Amino acid sequence: MTTTGYIGRRLLQIVPVLLFVVTVTFVLINSIPGDPVRILVGPAADAAAIEAARAKYGLDQPLYVRYVRYLAAVATGDFGTSIHYGGVAVTEKIFERLPVTLLLLASSFTLAIGSAIPLGIFAAKNRNNGYDHLARVTSLIGVSTPSFWVGLLLIIVFAYYGDLLPPSGLVMPWADPASVDGATSRLDVLTTAASHLILPSITLGTLQMAAITRIERSSMLEVLNKDYVQLARAYGVSERTILRRQAFKNAQLPVLTVIGIQMTTALGGAVLTETVFNINGMGNLIITAVRAQDYQLIMGTTIFFAIVFVLGVLVVDVLYAVIDPRISYGGGSGE
Amino acid sequence: MSDSTAAAGDSARTGGVADADERSAVSRTSQVVRQLKRNSASRVGLYVIGLVTLVALVTTIDADLFDYQFAATFWYHPENDPAGSTILLPPVGIENSFGTGTWAHPLGTDHRGRDVLVRLVYGTRIAVQVGLIATGIGMTIGTVVGAVSGYYGGWVDDVLQRFVESLYAIPFLILVIAIMSAFGKELGIAIVGVSITTIPVFTRLIRSQVLSVREMEYVEAAKAAGVRDRHIIFRHIIPNSFAPVLVQSTLQVGVNILIVASLSFLGFGVQPPTPSWGQMLANSRQYMIVNPWFSLWPGLAILATVVGFNLLGDGLRDAIDPRSND
Numbered sequence: 038m039t040t041t042g043y044i045g046r047r048l049l050q051i052v053p054v055l056l057f058v059v060t061v062t063f064v065l066i067n068s069i070p071g072d073p074v075r076i077l078v079g080p081a082a083d084a085a086a087i088e089a090a091r092a093k094y095g096l097d098q099p100l101y102v103r104y105v106r107y108l109a110a111v112a113t114g115d116f117g118t119s120i121h122y123g124g125v126a127v128t129e130k131i132f133e134r135l136p137v138t139l140l141l142l143a144s145s146f147t148l149a150i151g152s153a154i155p156l157g158i159f160a161a162k163n164r165n166n167g168y169d170h171l172a173r174v175t176s177l178i179g180v181s182t183p184s185f186w187v188g189l190l191l192i193i194v195f196a197y198y199g200d201l202l203p204p205s206g207l208v209m210p211w212a213d214p215a216s217v218d219g220a221t222s223r224l225d226v227l228t229t230a231a232s233h234l235i236l237p238s239i240t241l242g243t244l245q246m247a248a249i250t251r252i253e254r255s256s257m258l259e260v261l262n263k264d265y266v267q268l269a270r271a272y273g274v275s276e277r278t279i280l281r282r283q284a285f286k287n288a289q290l291p292v293l294t295v296i297g298i299q300m301t302t303a304l305g306g307a308v309l310t311e312t313v314f315n316i317n318g319m320g321n322l323i324i325t326a327v328r329a330q331d332y333q334l335i336m337g338t339t340i341f342f343a344i345v346f347v348l349g350v351l352v353v354d355v356l357y358a359v360i361d362p363r364i365s366y367g368g369g370s371g372e
Numbered sequence: 373m374s375d376s377t378a379a380a381g382d383s384a385r386t387g388g389v390a391d392a393d394e395r396s397a398v399s400r401t402s403q404v405v406r407q408l409k410r411n412s413a414s415r416v417g418l419y420v421i422g423l424v425t426l427v428a429l430v431t432t433i434d435a436d437l438f439d440y441q442f443a444a445t446f447w448y449h450p451e452n453d454p455a456g457s458t459i460l461l462p463p464v465g466i467e468n469s470f471g472t473g474t475w476a477h478p479l480g481t482d483h484r485g486r487d488v489l490v491r492l493v494y495g496t497r498i499a500v501q502v503g504l505i506a507t508g509i510g511m512t513i514g515t516v517v518g519a520v521s522g523y524y525g526g527w528v529d530d531v532l533q534r535f536v537e538s539l540y541a542i543p544f545l546i547l548v549i550a551i552m553s554a555f556g557k558e559l560g561i562a563i564v565g566v567s568i569t570t571i572p573v574f575t576r577l578i579r580s581q582v583l584s585v586r587e588m589e590y591v592e593a594a595k596a597a598g599v600r601d602r603h604i605i606f607r608h609i610i611p612n613s614f615a616p617v618l619v620q621s622t623l624q625v626g627v628n629i630l631i632v633a634s635l636s637f638l639g640f641g642v643q644p645p646t647p648s649w650g651q652m653l654a655n656s657r658q659y660m661i662v663n664p665w666f667s668l669w670p671g672l673a674i675l676a677t678v679v680g681f682n683l684l685g686d687g688l689r690d691a692i693d694p695r696s697n698d
Contacts, residue, residue: 050534057538068554177686181626181678183633186653186671193664305545309634313657323546324638327553335550343541350537 044355051347058343059111062336063104073330077120094120094333111340117333121326127337130322137207138307138318144234145242145303145310150296153246157253157292158280164258172250179247184306188240188313195236205315207233241310245299252295256288263287290357297353304342407691414687420680427493428500459485460663468663479669482652483659488666491647492673498559498636498648499677503629506563510570510628511621518575519605519613522582533579536572544569545634552640559642562635566628577620581613588612615692622685626678633674649674 074091075082082090091097095106110117116127160172196204210230214220217229260266261284269279308320315321319338326334408414461481462473473480479488521532539547551565585591586609594604635641636650644651652670659666 050537053534054537054541057534058541061538062542062550065550065554069550070554177679177682178675181630181675181682183630183637183650183653183671183674185634185637186667186674189653189657189660189667190671193660193667197661197664301540301543304543305634308543308545309637312638324549327549327640339542339546339550342543342546343538346541346543347537350540 040355044351047351047354051351054347055340055343056108059108059336059340060104062339063107066332066335067100067103069330071330073120073332076330094118107336116337116340119326119331119334121329121331121334127333130334131319131338131341134317134319134322136209137316138311138320140209140234141207141237141241141307141310141316141318142303144238145240146245146296148238149242149245149249149299153249154253154292156246157250158257158285160250160254161257161261162276162280169254172254176247176250176254179243180251182243184240184244185309185313187243188236188310191236191239192313202236203233204236207237207314207316207318237310237314237316240313241303241306244306245296245303248295248299249292252292253288256291257284260284260288293353293356297350300349301346304346404688404691408687411687411690413683414691417680417683417685417687420676421684424496424677424680425500425504428496431494432497432501459483460659460666462663462665466665470663480663480665482666483655488652488669491652492649492669494647495649495652495670495673496677498562498642498646499629499632499674501559502562502566502632503625503677503681506566506628507570507621507625509563509567511574511617511624513567514571514574515578515610515613515617517571518578519582519610521575522579523586523601523605523609529579532575536575539568539572545631545638548631548635549638549640552635557640557643562632562642566631569631570624570628573624574617574620577616578610578613581616582609585609585612619685619689619692622681622688626681626685629674629678629681 074087074094074096078086078090088097095103098106107117114128116131118124119127119130122130156172156176160169163169192204195202208217208226208230210227212226212230214222214226217226220226220229257280261279266279266283269283270276274283304320307318308323310316311318311320312324319342323335323338325331326338408418458471459481460468460470460483461477462468462470463480464473464475464478466473477487477489479492482488482491517532517536521529521536547569548562548565551568552561555561555564591604591608594608632641632648633650633653636648637654639651639654641650642648649670653667656663656667656670
């Protein structure tokens, strides 16, 4: 099968997955007890005002009608309006918050991948000596620590006691200098943005870093024990060349899988990190939406996350084949 | 072939296979146990798990062993204040603006004057119960779904795989939050929610195992002998994929304990006054400056417990698969 054919088939498979996600979220969200309209209009509103608001948001229709309408709307890219944010389109709210979360994710993944891959290779190279043990204990603690706790400790140490970095908020590097506190130039904005980004990125990136280090180490070890590497050693090829030329690339497939899996974990982690650091990103948006029982907003953000995720998985799968040409684009291994 | 001869062939052919399986399974198990005993890291893991499980058991059986709610009653009835409790005390021997820590509260007190150590001890229940039970349920369902999916292939596989991908596609924390909001912030619901997020992990694992086991000779032989599919799946395919499932389950308990803590931290977990580690951390946020100790203990408890399960899981993997890299 050709690459395009494969991608096409995978894109088709996404349709039932998203349909299922929409259905599950719709059913779940509509099972949440309480009445969003009452929250919206307040306790003082009379029956007529409540009915008017209900009709305005289409909540006076039976559930199946709302479901069909919602499906039709989502298919055209319309995620409805947010009750909590006074009728603003859900997509508008998402795209307002998205850059914040993307910046956070990009920064934490850069940190995680940038430190984990050298660390993993280093540990594998120094197998079973002190450095290896140190790297392994560090990554063990990393995968076992609740990220939000790391965040709290970082705030205590670096923001309150050290007074080095800000404990909350995020400044976008492309923000207008006039809108940023104490900034007069682009450079000021950039340094402020960086200082705000450090603690949240460590908080969110710790788990990713630890998980990637673990897989990088074991994957490198596995490759370094392969016959062809042993043969190269026997021929007197230097260990450095072996690591660079022969082992590294072949060891990256499992690493890529773990990075892919970490994407979904990171989205959950973003919710926690944004809560700890009071960052107004997608994670905070979802939590606000759930607290306010803003049906459309919860569904919109969840479905949006799902779309990002399935597309991400698709990209990882295609990357697989780029890294390892042995992988064919055939059906599953069962066919 | 008539039914009776099929049945006879079934027992005759698979009987021998099962015996052989069992014998090798026993020697494999003792070998794995020997390996585990020699590995000091997994011994530490076992001790931690043993301690935490024991604490959880004792506090579940006797919920009134310590009065973990006393300050909750104090909150509503100040006259019940036991021995003039002080809020936000630091650990023994350390001083902060609220006073000096005493042995009465070895790890200090929380924002309502409740003993932090006692609440940590009671918080173990939620973590261990959800961790173990949810992993058990998720593993069972995930394993069966994965085995059926891999064994039958075709449209069954297609449908089940799309289902599993959908579960993967919703960030699991958000899925559990939605479930808790919809059906109630109770222990049972938390267990169900976390179980659901656990299913796809095992489905994927088992399915890939099944795809390789399916082609093995003894499975072919059982099929040829007319053994029923259900029998092949539950008696041959699942037991043969047991080792990686065991490793994954142990690691997954750790992951699930982290999910429960996150859930409580965000306020969507089991509700106060029932103590949980995540909720204690959420409470501590407001008092980080005045009493940072309060933020330290619950995190350490979570870390130690999850490290325990990860150490055992890693040890099991090494013991089961001698090729792995340690």
